[in-house]
Amino acid sequence: MGSWNTVHLFDVSKFYNDIIPTLRGEKGSLKNDYIDFLKLSRIGGINDLSDYDLKKLTNESISKIIRISNQFDSIFKIHKIYNNIKPWEEQRKYLNDNEYYYTFNMFFEYSIFKYCADFHPHIYTGKRGLNSVLAPKKNTIANEILDNLENFNTFFCADNTGVGNWINIEDTNILFNCKEDLFSKPPYDEDDYNYFKKIIKLIEIASSNNLGLIRGIDLRESMLEKLPGNKLIEESYWKNFKGDFNEYLTSITKENNIEKEHKINVSISQEKKKINHVFPKDSLSTKPIKKNKNIPNDLKIISFKDFHSTVYESVLENKIFISYYYESGFSQENLVLELNSKEVLKFRENANEFINKQATLISKNFNHIYKERNIENFIDKNLMLKLMTAWKNK
Incomplete structure (x- = not known):
């Protein structure tokens, strides 16, 4: 574009x-x-x-x-x-x-x-x-x-x-x-x-x-x-x-x-044609996974990059959530997604490489991924501040 x-x-x-x-x-x-x-x-x-x-x-x-x-x-x-x-x-x-x-x-x-x-x-x-x-x-x-x-x-x-x-x-x-x-x-x-x-x-x-x-x-x-x-x-x-x-x-x-x-605002039809090219099979899936309405209560922050991403982990449920910061023109948003089982394995292999690779892919097709995978109302503001404070003090 x-x-x-x-x-x-x-x-x-x-x-x-x-x-x-x-x-x-x-x-x-x-x-x-x-x-x-x-x-x-x-x-x-x-x-x-x-x-x-x-x-x-x-x-x-x-x-x-x-x-x-x-x-x-x-x-x-x-x-x-x-x-x-x-x-x-x-x-x-x-x-x-x-x-x-x-x-x-x-x-x-x-x-x-x-x-x-x-x-x-x-x-x-x-x-x-x-x-x-x-x-x-x-x-x-x-x-x-x-x-x-x-x-x-x-x-x-x-x-x-x-x-x-x-x-x-x-x-x-x-x-x-x-x-x-x-x-x-x-x-x-x-x-x-x-x-x-x-x-x-x-x-x-x-x-x-x-x-x-x-x-x-x-x-x-x-x-x-x-x-x-x-x-x-x-x-x-x-x-x-x-x-x-x-x-x-x-x-x-x-x-x-x-x-x-x-x-x-590229037309939806054009975006659909691009999806297979933008997202190869071994990268970020655009298919939504079943969303659990109950966010795990043992979340902790395991990675934080200012103006980039925050990674939350639930040890008890073996779940990884990543909140990506995204900016384009006047828009500033966060996309929160739960990793599927395949993505969790990739994350465990090399967390930093995985996070940055997915950030690049998200920036190419943010609107589509946000629509399909974003977890709304992920955690309330008070809990986020507590988790961030715990991360900074560790």
Whole structure:
């Protein structure tokens, strides 16, 4: 179905002079930012957390964020361990084994758009990015710079969600000066040409204001839209633009909203055709199992990954329940499923691999699985908090 690609203005200087040193623990503190991040990103916010639990969660997460941040090179694009792993399967395993990977990526995205970039205004660049829209001339420096922006860093968005890549001020200056190399095919109609002009205008604005550009892939807009805007350029500046350019730049057009809605709500008939491909025989079953109305009373949490999954086990009944966190656009939900006997065996063989593999499959076909297997009213909130407290204190 493709991803929701966007390009935003980016304050590269602030990113390298302030944000990166703070992420590495070299200056300032991440405490207040992380608590504000939890308020926006955590389902239900932080009201259910005691002062002790909030402090413990914040301190643990910040220490992991600092540790991961110090594993990058000086320009924060090459991870010294991850990028030396060549097979994709091994790279994926490395990420899956790091329980704070998803938390780090979400907080990284949050930090950038809180301080270094504005969610609005932005340009929507299609499901395949600027290269497919602009068709730049080959073997030109403009094409090389565009490739750097388009070739997303898989550490930051291994699941095609998050910050893709960025280019600096020098690059935006070159792109604007070489704009004639960005569009090798003649405009087929007026809409094509107008869209090309809008992209060039965004590059010109970045260049004239000493800003870079940053690419987002299915960014968590429900969180980012709540952050302060007009940090890079004053709001009055945008009033200088007339016609539909400002409307296009500051929001997604009605036409694109229809496309996005279509992207999310694929017809049921299409989904049914895909099921056998998405779910091979040895993976997650889409067949519902008989649901026991009585949840076992000896449940305990045996695995917890922040913003990813929680595993509950009943020793007496030999049952495993997994609650997966799922986010798409404005939607944040949890899918709770009981493993069938075959899945329990797979889980026992390699719990972490099983959990992450199923999370990937669920993200591809969430709506269908939710309809077929989600256990509604799994456990009440008080019991969940008690189990979580027991897990954190063990």
